[in-house]
Amino acid sequence: MLITFKSKAYPDVMMYQDHAKRILDLLHKEPEIGVITSAEAGRAVELLEHEIEESRKHPPSDEVAQDIKAHRGEDDDDPDHEQAQLVSFSTRAYPMLEMLRAARDNRCDILWGV
Template identity: 65%
Template sequence: MLITFRCKAAPEVMMYKEHAKRILDLLNKDADRGVITAAEAPKAVETIEKEIAESRKHQAADEVQQDIKAHTAPDDKEHEGMETVSFATRAYPLLEMLRAARDHKCDVMWGVL
């Protein structure tokens, strides 16, 4: 399922719900529907930036690496190797929207038309 984030100060941002949930959980927001007000935007930016910095300190967990190896045959030459997408990469579009919302004093909404 996709979530579309909307803000008057930035283009729409679409994310898979499972990926957006991690970010929204950090901000204590519901993944189905909600709003980050202009007043909340500075704190939201700060929170996400801290989580990005923290996530960059840690390499992919051994369990993830084992899972990748288990699903990729060592002699498989036809398929490209599995690439993981970092939290920073996934969060970047929404972080940019929140920065614009903060700077232009706009709300960010999702789950409502």
């Protein structure tokens, strides 16, 4: 399921609920419906920046490689699919971080599920 985050300060940001949940959990927000007020945005930026830095310190787990190997086989020969690419947390979180910064700077709220 997709979540669309909306703010007057920034274009809409769409994320899969599974990916957004990590950010929303960090901010103590529910994925179904919610708001990050302009007053909360500054602290949210700090928390998300810290989480991104922490995620960069830890390489992806071996489970990712095992999943790819299980799907593609031992010889990694699958002409029907492109090579799998890992998308890091920092890459996924970047649009939301930019939205939070814009909301903080422009004193606007962020809404979803409405």
